[in-house]
Amino acid sequence: MNRRSARAPRLLTVLALVAALVAGAAPWAPAADGxxxxxLSASQAGTGGSITVKGAGWGPKALLMLLVCGQATPARGVVGGTNSCANAxxxxxxxxxxxxxxxxxxxxxxxxxxxxxxxxxTATGPKAQADxxxxxxxxxxxxxxKESGTGRLSMVADTRLDGSSGVLTWFGAPPSxxxxxxxxxxxxxPVKDPVFQVGTSHGVFAPQWEEQQWRGTVEPGRKARIELPVELTAGAHGSYLVSLKYGGKVLAEQPWGVGRPWGVTLFWLxxxxxxxxxxxxxxxxVVDRIRPRDRYGAQGRHRGRRLARLGARVPGLRPPRQDPPPAGRPLGPAPDTSPNTLPWFAPDTGPSAPEAGQLSAPSDNSTTTKGNP
Known part of the structure; x- marks a missing residue:
């Protein structure tokens, strides 16, 4: 009996340790609603310190973002959106x-x-959050x-993005x-002139929210079809996600695939x-204007081109054919070959013509031909 009584405290200690381990592992299990x-490892800490954050029930290999946010409670969420968080x-x-x-x-x-x-x-994949x-x-x-009034808006139909890209978008204009x-x-x-927040995000970056007010009144129990403009920056392309938020809660999300502006690429090419x-x-x-020109070749070629263009405009008119200068002939003005001078004498060295009335008699030694007196 003494041994059994001694083992009883040990057994209670082991059971207490197991209960403590189970209690410590309980926060890792997902909630009953899925x-x-x-x-958190601590409910309070000062700036410069750190805490250990644990989570369970998330998707496998999911990318999550952890932020410290103000003006928020687990029941109402982050009232001011991510602008109330220490994003940096x-x-x-x-x-x-x-x-x-x-x-x-x-x-x-x-x-x-x-x-x-x-x-x-979550930063990618299905949207989920916890505080x-x-x-x-x-x-x-x-x-x-405080929450204004008792009017509450909820999404009752699927969302969509209407519109198409024009020619200017193909050249880098902002898609809308x-x-x-x-x-x-x-x-x-009634809910009068509700203010929505429309955000666009690209990849893993957080949405850039923009407030847009819809002019109109939604009566209790009634529906309203709302259209809000969405515009990206110039040259934007890739996969975007458009989110709609009202009252601090995300109501709907819509993916948007934007094509690449190939017109800009074609322009640069x-x-x-x-x-x-x-x-x-x-x-x-410039080279053609400043280079030295020869009198025969350059002017003749330009003249022939002008005559060719003129002959193309006037039917029946053909420019005279100009033969190229023979090989070895120097360029320049043609030599004077008129009948006044023999070709083998220079103009100043040729035999001079006898003057009138100064005809000389034939020499005595000269031979005479038959028939001459």
Missing amino acids: RPTVT DGLAVTTDSAGTFRKRLPVAEPPAACPCVVHVA AAFQVAGHPVKPLP RSFVFTVGNVGTT LLCVVVPAAVFRIGMA
């Missing part, structure tokens, strides 16, 4: 094959006052803004679409061909 969960000090983490993660997160003061949370959201209450030591605390969706008022009071050709033509024109 939503992802987030737990956020971290990214990838879950394992079981959908769990563990990450050390530095504590930073968010731009908005507390109450604060550690906000975890855990957290207090930044020394950070100011302000109450959350109309975000069309239908909402219903599930509250008890043509520019690389036209500019060198123009420079070459200008250079050849």
Whole structure:
């Protein structure tokens, strides 16, 4: 009996340790409703410190973003959106094959006052998010803004992007679409001129939110079809995601594939061909103008070209044919071969003609021909 009584405290100790391990592992299990969960190693820490963030129930190999956000509670979420979060000090983490993660997160003061949370959201793939209450030591605390009225809008129909890209978009103009969706008022009071937030994100970057107000009133129990313009920056291309937020909650998301502006590429290719050709033509024109010209060849060729162009305009007119100078002949004016001088005498060295009345008699030694007296 003494041995059994001695073993009883040991058995209780082992059971207590097992219960503690099970209790410690419980936060890693997903919630009963299938939503992802987030737990923190401490509920309060000061700026410059760090806390350990654990999560479970996320998709396998999912990329998550961890942020410290102000003006947020786990029940209402981040009221001011990601603008209320310390985005510069956020971290990214990838879950394992079981959908769990563990990450050390530095504590930073968010731009908005507390109450604060550690906000975890997926960066790629299916959208999911979870919040855990957290207090930044020394950070100011302000109450959350009250919810206006009892009118609530909810998405009741699928969203779509209407419109198409024009010719200017092919040359780099900003792509634009109309975000069309239908909402219903599930509250008890009318919702007048609601303000929506439309955000566009590219890749793993956070959405850039822009507030847009819809002019109109949605009565309780009624629906309204709303169109909001969406525009990207000039030259944008690739895969984008358009998100719609109202009252701090994301109502809908729509993917948008933007084609590459090939017109800009074609323009630069043509520019690389036209500019060198123009420079070459200008250079050849300058060289042709400043080079020395010969009297016979250059002028004759230009004259022949002008006559050829003139003959092409006037039917029946043909320019005279000009034979090229013979080989070895020097270029320049042709020598004078008139009958006044013999070709083998120079003009000043030829025999002079006898003057009139000075005919000389034949010499005595000269021979005479028959028939002469």
